[in-house]
Amino acid sequence: MRYPAFxxxxxxxxxxxxxxxxxxxxxxLAIAVLLLLxxxxxxxxxxxxxxxxxxxxxxxxxxxxxAGSHPGESAPWYSQYLLWLANITxxxxxxxxxxxxxxxxxxxxxxxxxxxxxxxxxLVTLLIAVPIAIVSARHGLTPVxxxxxxFTYVASALPVFWLAYIVIYISMHxxxxxxxxxxxxxxxxxxLHFMLPVLVxxxxxxxxxxxxxxxxxxxxxxxxxxxxxxxxxxxxxxxKHAFKEGFLIPITEIIAAKIPYILGGAVVVEQxxxxxxxxxxxxxxxxxxDYPLIMAITLxxxxxxxxxxxxxxxxxxxxxxxxxxx
Amino acid sequence: xxxYTQHTTEFSDSAGVPxxxxxxxxxxxxxxxGLFIVLLVVISYILGATHFLPFDPQEIxxxxxxxxxxxxxxxxxxxxxGRDILSRLIIGIQAYFLPGLxxxxxxxxxxxxxxxxxxxxxxxxxxxxxxxxxxxNSFPRxxxxxxxxxxxxxxxxxxxxxxxxxxxxxxxxxxxxxxxxLKQKNFIEAATALGLKNAAIIFKHILWHNCRSVLIIQATLxxxxxxxxxxxLSYLGFGVQEPTPSWGNMVQxxxxxxxxxxxxxxxxxxxxxxxxxxxxHLLGDGLNNILERKRDQ
Numbered sequence: 310m311r312y313p314a315f316x317x318x319x320x321x322x323x324x325x326x327x328x329x330x331x332x333x334x335x336x337x338l339a340i341a342v343l344l345l346l347x348x349x350x351x352x353x354x355x356x357x358x359x360x361x362x363x364x365x366x367x368x369x370x371x372x373x374x375x376a377g378s379h380p381g382e383s384a385p386w387y388s389q390y391l392l393w394l395a396n397i398t399x400x401x402x403x404x405x406x407x408x409x410x411x412x413x414x415x416x417x418x419x420x421x422x423x424x425x426x427x428x429x430x431x432l433v434t435l436l437i438a439v440p441i442a443i444v445s446a447r448h449g450l451t452p453v454x455x456x457x458x459x460f461t462y463v464a465s466a467l468p469v470f471w472l473a474y475i476v477i478y479i480s481m482h483x484x485x486x487x488x489x490x491x492x493x494x495x496x497x498x499x500x501l502h503f504m505l506p507v508l509v510x511x512x513x514x515x516x517x518x519x520x521x522x523x524x525x526x527x528x529x530x531x532x533x534x535x536x537x538x539x540x541x542x543x544x545x546x547x548x549k550h551a552f553k554e555g556f557l558i559p560i561t562e563i564i565a566a567k568i569p570y571i572l573g574g575a576v577v578v579e580q581x582x583x584x585x586x587x588x589x590x591x592x593x594x595x596x597x598x599d600y601p602l603i604m605a606i607t608l609x610x611x612x613x614x615x616x617x618x619x620x621x622x623x624x625x626x627x628x629x630x631x632x633x634x635x
Numbered sequence: 636x637x638x639y640t641q642h643t644t645e646f647s648d649s650a651g652v653p654x655x656x657x658x659x660x661x662x663x664x665x666x667x668x669g670l671f672i673v674l675l676v677v678i679s680y681i682l683g684a685t686h687f688l689p690f691d692p693q694e695i696x697x698x699x700x701x702x703x704x705x706x707x708x709x710x711x712x713x714x715x716x717g718r719d720i721l722s723r724l725i726i727g728i729q730a731y732f733l734p735g736l737x738x739x740x741x742x743x744x745x746x747x748x749x750x751x752x753x754x755x756x757x758x759x760x761x762x763x764x765x766x767x768x769x770x771x772n773s774f775p776r777x778x779x780x781x782x783x784x785x786x787x788x789x790x791x792x793x794x795x796x797x798x799x800x801x802x803x804x805x806x807x808x809x810x811x812x813x814x815x816x817l818k819q820k821n822f823i824e825a826a827t828a829l830g831l832k833n834a835a836i837i838f839k840h841i842l843w844h845n846c847r848s849v850l851i852i853q854a855t856l857x858x859x860x861x862x863x864x865x866x867x868l869s870y871l872g873f874g875v876q877e878p879t880p881s882w883g884n885m886v887q888x889x890x891x892x893x894x895x896x897x898x899x900x901x902x903x904x905x906x907x908x909x910x911x912x913x914x915x916h917l918l919g920d921g922l923n924n925i926l927e928r929k930r931d932q
Contacts, residue, residue, distance in 0.1 A: 340769075347770045352782065359786035450661065466859075466912035470870050471886055471905035474893050481894065515863060518916060566772075573777035577867055588778075592871060595781040603785045611773045618769075 403601035423586035433511025442524035465518035473581040514574040531555030565621035669918025690719035714900040723880035730881035734795035735861030741799025746806025754814030768804035848926035859915035
């Protein structure tokens, strides 16, 4: 109330920026769709170039199940790609060579399991890494911080399968659990079946060190900005002022950048723990050369990555519309 | 590979002082440990390539199964078939060393090309290279490798080519932002005014004098990435196959014995992976702190 002119100007600026935000976000959506088209083209190209021509047999099988027109034996590559793409948009990704079931349902079923694993372990990583980053950005390099930093280095170099062995061994001999028989037991420790893979992947997906370093650098950069100095001088909370630029933007940025790594780590962890997810299915599909399945899994993984990136861009645009208007 | 934020470097105030004298003690420890690991890996690779080993890595000794370290001359003990673990660890380096160098080469050369195109000329090239970077970043690396393994034969050089190609965006964005920063500096303007050719400006004044350290750091981090991918793949059974040793399949083949309480056959290669990857990470971060950041701000 003391500075009415200032508030008026600010609210006017906010009103003026409402429409561009929706425009910017829909632009990001369009870019994401374009990128997914590019992803589908890369997947097509890999399969098209692979020896033995698995792609045209996949296409033929798709066509017969859809009872549409048959592509010629020597159809040019672009018409094969467009036919395949048209089938995908209709939800027809073919059937698995191994099980004979439609691929789309299978991938969605296991994709949800992988989503739980990925989001849970992301949460574990952030819960460990962010406090370390905040403490070391605030207090510099004290002996305690050095120990914490070394811990993040060890965690990000730790082979995830070996950590999984240790965890399985302890749970077998201490709690009488057999995580290799995933989800089959009905004991009171059953919830551990779900917690152990999440904890293992969260601790050693190889991104901990980088999450800490990125958060620490961004936080200390923001802490040395002039507006934080002003806030401190007038006795305001510096956390409140540093929150948006020093915390919200870097954290969504690092989440978006690290989702591919965690999905990659999920392949190994799901394999060790028999977690019925996308990574385990990708392993099985690569073993069996089950082309329709591995293509669908790659597309699904790319959709996850793009969604994470879209959320990051949306947060960035909403928090700081001016910087993204270039 | 890792993504670093760019730090501006001022040249004038530190001229004449060698960079290791300005380094903080912590960074010296990091770099010392990292260089020790790099040296160890290179020497072990040469020893393995010239078959200068304490024992034959394939030799099965049924009298000495899962011996603890330092029994009968086996410095790190033996595994579940009585094979010498140290020799197998040394031979295991061959699984990733040369393929890893290939991955690093692809990432650095193509990443620099894309970075220069996007940063020096900009415009449409910048938009195109950003799109390609985002495209490559959309694939989880291990999933893309599994797709390649399913489509082609599981071949470590193919896998490492994929690792190299998926590392291009990181190198390209670093080089790009470095060049965009350098282009505002006077010396580039002066070089253009003197009539130097673009090639001379790019290769000598930008890449050689100002981007060297970025590329060295990315190379060390690239090796860590290559080790991570190779061990994961041979753990999953798509890399080097038994009886040829690799660190990943050594951990995997010791798994059953691990669950019975014989930890060592799995733990020795796992600890080797841990210490080696950590060495490359520490070397990269230490070099980054010294070469790319002005610490005494």
